[in-house]
Amino acid sequence: MASSTMKMQVQQRAGAVTSQKARSSAIMAAPITRRSAAAAFSKASTRTNVGRQAMRVAASVATAPPGVKSQAVNQYELFTLTTWLLNQEKVGNIDVELATVLSSIATACKQIGSMVNRASISGFTGLAGETNVQGEDQKKLDVISNEVFGACLRSSGRTGTLASEEEDAPVFVEETYSGDYVVVFDPLDGSSNIDAGISVGSIFGVYAPSEECKIEDMDDPDKMMEKCVLNVCKAGNELLCAGYCLYSSSTVLVLSVGKGVWGFTFDPLVGEFILSHPDIKIPEKGMIYSFNEGNYNGWTPELKSYMDSLKEPSNWGGKPYSSRYIGSLVGDFHRTLLYGGIYGYPADTKNKTGKLRLLYECAPMSFLAEQAGGKGSTGFERVLDIVPEKVHQRVPLFCGSKWEVEYLEKKMAGQ
Numbered sequence: 032m033a034s035s036t037m038k039m040q041v042q043q044r045a046g047a048v049t050s051q052k053a054r055s056s057a058i059m060a061a062p063i064t065r066r067s068a069a070a071a072f073s074k075a076s077t078r079t080n081v082g083r084q085a086m087r088v089a090a091s092v093a094t095a096p097p098g099v100k101s102q103a104v105n106q107y108e109l110f111t112l113t114t115w116l117l118n119q120e121k122v123g124n125i126d127v128e129l130a131t132v133l134s135s136i137a138t139a140c141k142q143i144g145s146m147v148n149r150a151s152i153s154g155f156t157g158l159a160g161e162t163n164v165q166g167e168d169q170k171k172l173d174v175i176s177n178e179v180f181g182a183c184l185r186s187s188g189r190t191g192t193l194a195s196e197e198e199d200a201p202v203f204v205e206e207t208y209s210g211d212y213v214v215v216f217d218p219l220d221g222s223s224n225i226d227a228g229i230s231v232g233s234i235f236g237v238y239a240p241s242e243e244c245k246i247e248d249m250d251d252p253d254k255m256m257e258k259c260v261l262n263v264c265k266a267g268n269e270l271l272c273a274g275y276c277l278y279s280s281s282t283v284l285v286l287s288v289g290k291g292v293w294g295f296t297f298d299p300l301v302g303e304f305i306l307s308h309p310d311i312k313i314p315e316k317g318m319i320y321s322f323n324e325g326n327y328n329g330w331t332p333e334l335k336s337y338m339d340s341l342k343e344p345s346n347w348g349g350k351p352y353s354s355r356y357i358g359s360l361v362g363d364f365h366r367t368l369l370y371g372g373i374y375g376y377p378a379d380t381k382n383k384t385g386k387l388r389l390l391y392e393c394a395p396m397s398f399l400a401e402q403a404g405g406k407g408s409t410g411f412e413r414v415l416d417i418v419p420e421k422v423h424q425r426v427p428l429f430c431g432s433k434w435e436v437e438y439l440e441k442k443m444a445g446q
Contacts, residue, residue: 109303109305112284112305124289125271128210129210129237131210132184132237135186135189136214136274137304138183139179139233140233140282140297141282141297142179143176143180143233143276143278144278146179147172150172170219170225177198177219179218180216180218180233184204188207189211189212190214191203193213194213195391196217196392201262212238212240213238213262213265214236214237215237215390216235217391217392218233219233220275220360220392221357221358229359229362230278230279230365232360233275233276233278234274234361234392235274235395236390238265264418264421264422266416266419267393267414272286272288275361275395275396277361277365279362281296283295284296284304287402291310291402291403292310293306293310294306311369313371313431314432315404315434317431319352319370320353320354320372321357321367321374322375331443340442355372364399364400364430367432368403371432373436373439374430375428377429384424386425387426387428389414398415400430404433405431405433405436406430407430408428409426409429410427411440
């Protein structure tokens with residue numbers, strides 16, 4: 032009985048092997064037609080071409096002509112700030128020293144963004160018990176952010192002079208060994224909004240090094256400081272690059288190296304700024320104005336007339352302008368940059384020369400506005416043409432869509 036069972040199993044196995052050989056022979060014997068071969072080659076070629084196309088798209092994003100939007104091929108493709116900087120260096124828009132400075136600024140923004148997000152649970156809210164050079168009360172994060180920005184820029188080894196809104200005077204950097212770039216910055220603009228959890232940001236500008244501030248003058252501190260101040264007081268049209276970082280529902284770094292405006296959103300899972308707003312262009316017009324109308328009674332008659340004209344529906348086809356005002360320059364400017372319109376902080380009877388600082392706020396923002404196709408003005412002259420007479424000089428600021436700023440200038444001239 033056992034012998035019979037074993038015999039049956041052997042026969043079954045033999046039959047299975049024979050069947051498998053028959054199927055293999057049939058497959059081997061089947062003719063390979065041109066159509067099937069072409070289909071197989073086409074499928075493999077398509078996969079290869081997609082990979083190559085994805086690499087080409089990534090490499091061309093940063094150098095695409097203005098107005099040309101590259102389409103991502105792969106939904107998982109990440110184009111980081113580091114990659115963008117390498118591409119800018121490759122095409123000669125920046126050098127390796129400037130790329131290092133911008134990387135250091137990005138690191139500072141990551142740290143500050145993390146602290147802003149945790150401010151309420153880390154004890155970073157409230158006043159620091161000090162005032163800055165302008166006599167303004169400093170928040171705890173003002174002081175901390177200033178230290179973070181300064182430390183990151185010093186450690187880069189490529190900065191020669193630093194000027195902060197929170198410091199009395201420019202600071203000479205002894206740790207530099209190449210580059211010697213001049214960096215001006217407002218480490219935390221709109222910090223009065225911190226305790227309320229409203230958008231805040233950092234603003235920066237980078238100027239080329241000059242011969243006005245040298246380490247050889249260290250033996251005469253007064254002489255060195257005088258030259259360092261001259262080194263910093265440059266018109267905005269000399270900026271090599273400028274930008275800001277918005278700390279809000281997401282952390283967004285927006286910058287320009289003189290070849291358009293680019294926006295990068297921080298991905299906390301990856302730990303990198305990812306390109307999210309390529310080649311930003313501000314709309315020519317926009318039906319939004321961003322002014323603190325609480326100061327209306329202190330404005331000039333011409334400015335009042337301008338503001339009243341925006342609210343008159345009959346001037347704009349039956350629909351007046353909308354008012355949007357956060358009270359944070361970075362937040363208000365970012366919305367204006369994307370949606371169009373105008374941001375303004377004019378002079379008034381209390382602040383006769385305006386309230387915003389030329390070096391740290393007005394010049395960098397005007398630089399970005401112009402690079403995006405907009406305009407920055409004091410109401411009477413181009414902001415980027417003003418040469419500062421002192422480090423903390425204030426000027427009125429109106430920036431945004433080109434048509435909107437030009438309309439304001441006409442009204443300010445009494446037209």
